[in-house]
Amino acid sequence: MQRRVFSLATGGFLSLALLGGTALAQTPKPATLRVLTHSSFELPAELLAGFEQQAGVKLQIVRGGDAGEMLNKLILTRAKPVADVVFGIDNTLLQRAVAANVIEPYVGPAAQRKAAAGMGETADATGVVAGVVPVDHGYVTLNIDKAWFAKAGLALPTRLEQLAEPAYAKLLVVQNPATSSPGLAFLFANIAALGEEAAFDWWAKLRTNGVKVAKGWTEAYYTEFTRNGGTRPIVVSYASSPAAEVFFSKDKLSESPTANLFLKGGVFRQVEGVALVRGGNPAAREGAGRFIEFLRSAPAQQALQTTMWMYPAEAGAPRVEVMEQHAVEPTAFDNPPAAQMEEKGRAWVQRWTKVVLK
Numbered sequence: 318m319q320r321r322v323f324s325l326a327t328g329g330f331l332s333l334a335l336l337g338g339t340a341l342a343q344t345p346k347p348a349t350l351r352v353l354t355h356s357s358f359e360l361p362a363e364l365l366a367g368f369e370q371q372a373g374v375k376l377q378i379v380r381g382g383d384a385g386e387m388l389n390k391l392i393l394t395r396a397k398p399v400a401d402v403v404f405g406i407d408n409t410l411l412q413r414a415v416a417a418n419v420i421e422p423y424v425g426p427a428a429q430r431k432a433a434a435g436m437g438e439t440a441d442a443t444g445v446v447a448g449v450v451p452v453d454h455g456y457v458t459l460n461i462d463k464a465w466f467a468k469a470g471l472a473l474p475t476r477l478e479q480l481a482e483p484a485y486a487k488l489l490v491v492q493n494p495a496t497s498s499p500g501l502a503f504l505f506a507n508i509a510a511l512g513e514e515a516a517f518d519w520w521a522k523l524r525t526n527g528v529k530v531a532k533g534w535t536e537a538y539y540t541e542f543t544r545n546g547g548t549r550p551i552v553v554s555y556a557s558s559p560a561a562e563v564f565f566s567k568d569k570l571s572e573s574p575t576a577n578l579f580l581k582g583g584v585f586r587q588v589e590g591v592a593l594v595r596g597g598n599p600a601a602r603e604g605a606g607r608f609i610e611f612l613r614s615a616p617a618q619q620a621l622q623t624t625m626w627m628y629p630a631e632a633g634a635p636r637v638e639v640m641e642q643h644a645v646e647p648t649a650f651d652n653p654p655a656a657q658m659e660e661k662g663r664a665w666v667q668r669w670t671k672v673v674l675k
Contacts, residue, residue: 350374350604353391353400353594355384359624360617362445368611376605383498384410384589392417401597402605404612406449408437408652409502412659415447420592422448425606427613432630434588439653444630449590452612453627456556456647457502457577457585462543465550476506477582480551481522490529490541490549493674495664497533502585503553504669505658509651510582513665520672530673544575551578557626560611560644564623573643584650589627 347369358380369376381387384405391403395417406414414420428445434454435444444451466473474480480489493502503517507516529549530538538554541547559573591609593602611617618629622637628646629636636644653661 347373347375348601348604349377350402350601350608351377351379351400351598352608353379353381353387353405355387355402355405356380357625358404360620361624364616365619366538368608372607372611373603374601374607376608381405385498386421388414391419395419395596398594398596400594401601402591402608403594404452404589404591405573406590407498408586408655409498409505409658409662411436411446411590412655414449414592417478419595421595423450423593423606423609424448425610427610430613431632433628433634434586434630434634436588436590439655441565447592449592450609450613450616451588451590451630453618453621453625453630454586454588455627456650457499457506457553457587458556458647459541459580459583460552460554460558460575461578462550463574463576465543468655469550473578474580477511477580478519480528481526481528483497485526485551487527487529488549489523490531490537490547491553492533492537493530494669497531498587499534499553499555501662502587503583505653505662506585506651506663507582509653516582517668517672520669524673528673534639535563553603555626556584556647557628557640557644559644560639561626563643564639577645577647579647579649581649582651584647586650586652588630662672 358378365376379400381390384407387403387405388410389397390399391414403420406420428448428450429443431442432444432451434451436446436449438452440446461473471484474485479485491503494501507519511519529541531541533553537552539545541549542552543550556577559575559577562573562575563570591612593605593609597605613631615631615634618631618634619637621627622629622640628640628644674675
């Protein structure tokens with residue numbers, strides 16, 4: 318019999334001959350590699366198993382909740398780290414991770430190759446900031462239910478400000494930025510494009526116009542969005558969501574029932590990265606480096622497109638067909654400077670809560 322093993326060098330699978338179910342050569346017990354991730358981390362089990370065999374490690378995936386909760390866990394345990402490598406620090410959290418001194422620079426091959434999207438405005442030529450290697454990127458934006466708008470005969474808004482007008486009353490559902498990363502990203506984009514005062518004036522008008530606030534993306538998309546039986550035909554979601562609708566459709570749709578609405582002030586680019594954890598197990602350091610390289614390998618960059626629904630960070634990495642056809646990237650986005658997000662983010666959320674919920 319044979320065992321298939323993923324090879325980082327070839328980007329494919331190798332075969333190890335086994336005799337009578339026993340390996341020809343005895344191998345030492347694999348070391349444990351602790352990987353802290355957010356709850357949305359997902360890659361095919363076969364791919365992860367192949368990495369384990371090729372790298373000689375046993376993965377221990379530690380899920381830390383959403384990205385913000387994950388970073389909090391890393392900070393609270395920095396005296397005795399719970400992981401050796403962390404995936405899911407994004408450009409909204411990077412400055413906080415650096416300030417907390419919980420990550421160490423990685424300078425291997427993946428950190429030397431140019432990424433399709435960098436970690437922030439202070440990124441070097443490869444897109445790396447403070448040793449955090451970009452793995453994927455995506456866009457928080459507005460999605461619309463095409464059939465609902467066609468039936469209602471209502472024109473799609475062309476400006477963000479129109480969503481506060483009577484014609485669009487009670488049509489929008491958003492996520493609470495205090496409890497949801499896409500909700501926070503959407504708020505950041507609003508402020509970056511409109512300015513702080515104008516953005517909160519707009520939110521006050523949205524409240525009067527009947528905006529619906531959900532705790533998180535799942536509630537907004539699968540409960541409140543008209544596509545899934547709700548009453549709101551406009552939802553804050555992702556640029557890749559229309560592609561996911563096609564991919565998971567039971568009827569094998571050729572056209573997505575939803576579409577992106579790329580409005581000025583309504584698009585935020587998120588970049589996720591992977592980094593070494595400061596104070597991680599020294600015996601796992603080699604395996605941690607291999608995991609970073611693995612996440613930027615061709616098989617992982619392909620797989621994450623239809624498991625995590627993000628765009629690959631590796632420059633020139635091909636898009637899978639469903640993403641190529643149904644998840645066109647926006648030509649513009651609005652991100653505040655990273656330092657501003659870190660410095661003012663909490664105050665912005667508190668102000669949003671007072672304006673919209675209280």
